[in-house]
Amino acid sequence: MRWIWIDKFEKFEVNVAAVAVKNVSLAEEHLHDHVPGFPVMPASLMIEGMAQTAGILVGAARNFQEKVILAKIGRARFSRLVRPGEQLVYSAKIVNVSEAGASIEGEITSRTSVGGKPVELEVGAIDMMFSHIDKNMSGMKFPEFNFVFNSQFMELFETYRRELNVELPEKP
Amino acid sequence: MAMTQEEVFSKVKDVLTTALAVDDDEVTPEARLSEDLGAESIDYLDISFQLEKAFAIKIPKGELFPENVFTNPEFVQNGKMTAKGLAEVKSRMPFADLSKFEQDPDINKFRDIFTVDTLVKYVMTKVNG
Numbered sequence: 001m002r003w004i005w006i007d008k009f010e011k012f013e014v015n016v017a018a019v020a021v022k023n024v025s026l027a028e029e030h031l032h033d034h035v036p037g038f039p040v041m042p043a044s045l046m047i048e049g050m051a052q053t054a055g056i057l058v059g060a061a062r063n064f065q066e067k068v069i070l071a072k073i074g075r076a077r078f079s080r081l082v083r084p085g086e087q088l089v090y091s092a093k094i095v096n097v098s099e100a101g102a103s104i105e106g107e108i109t110s111r112t113s114v115g116g117k118p119v120e121l122e123v124g125a126i127d128m129m130f131s132h133i134d135k136n137m138s139g140m141k142f143p144e145f146n147f148v149f150n151s152q153f154m155e156l157f158e159t160y161r162r163e164l165n166v167e168l169p170e171k172p
Numbered sequence: 173m174a175m176t177q178e179e180v181f182s183k184v185k186d187v188l189t190t191a192l193a194v195d196d197d198e199v200t201p202e203a204r205l206s207e208d209l210g211a212e213s214i215d216y217l218d219i220s221f222q223l224e225k226a227f228a229i230k231i232p233k234g235e236l237f238p239e240n241v242f243t244n245p246e247f248v249q250n251g252k253m254t255a256k257g258l259a260e261v262k263s264r265m266p267f268a269d270l271s272k273f274e275q276d277p278d279i280n281k282f283r284d285i286f287t288v289d290t291l292v293k294y295v296m297t298k299v300n301g
Binding site for chain 1: 190213214215218220221224225233
């Protein structure tokens with residue numbers, strides 16, 4: 001199974017912010033299982049979508065040399081349900097990034113239509129923190145290879161890195 | 173303009189109620205971050221970031237929460253901090269009250285020195301120079 005909850009990057013500014021989108025489709029199994037008879041996008045998977053958007057943003061800040069792990073969700077607030085056919089927009093902004101980790105402010109909106117007119121509606125807000133695990137956990141050893149940024153994520157990022165002309169910093 | 177201890181405490185309290193999701197009245201000067209307020213390791217980074225923002229200060233790595241103290245055999249032996257270790261910690265953390273820890277320098281109790289008051293005293297040294 002592919003555990004990837006974003007489809008595309010629309011904006012990517014290293015050390016600053018990223019915007020990714022996710023198309024919500026009735027073809028996806030989880031939509032049917034969450035609330036039987038009433039397909040909606042589970043909030044937990046929107047948190048994962050934000051974590052992937054923000055995690056890649058935090059990873060890029062150090063040219064993917066750190067193992068970036070979601071460590072804390074400070075706040076997660078959802079104000080409306082997201083139905084099939086909508087397009088989720090994950091906007092992640094770096095508040096702080098240091099040698100030890102990073103904090104992020106995230107906003108989720110949805111591109112949909114009301115009465116036949118396209119609109120973008122607020123869905124929620126999520127603040128989260130990431131840990132660079134090799135720099136924490138009391139010096140605990142982790143595998144050398146970067147298991148966080150596997151090929152699924154790097155292929156996605158590479159596709160849009162070229163399109164969006166993203167310049168990565170030098171490896172620390 | 174110099175900040176008073178009360179002003180610093182009030183802002184530190186705001187940071188802790190947000191970062192640790194605790195109630196206002198739990199944040200007393202004596203409250204220990206881990207033991208009383210439930211802080212876990214990532215929360216210390218969160219607290220550092222939020223203090224930097226709230227007070228417009230820069231907290232260098234290891235200055236507020238020291239590093240590489242416990243991994244040095246000169247500083248820790250048989251689970252106790254040595255006299256040399258204590259001297260090191262005192263010089264690195266002049267803002268912390270170590271009097272209680274000194275009586276029983278069991279390293280498992282080291283985190284108890286991080287009280288709300290320790291944060292307030294640390295921030296005072298940063299904002300008032």
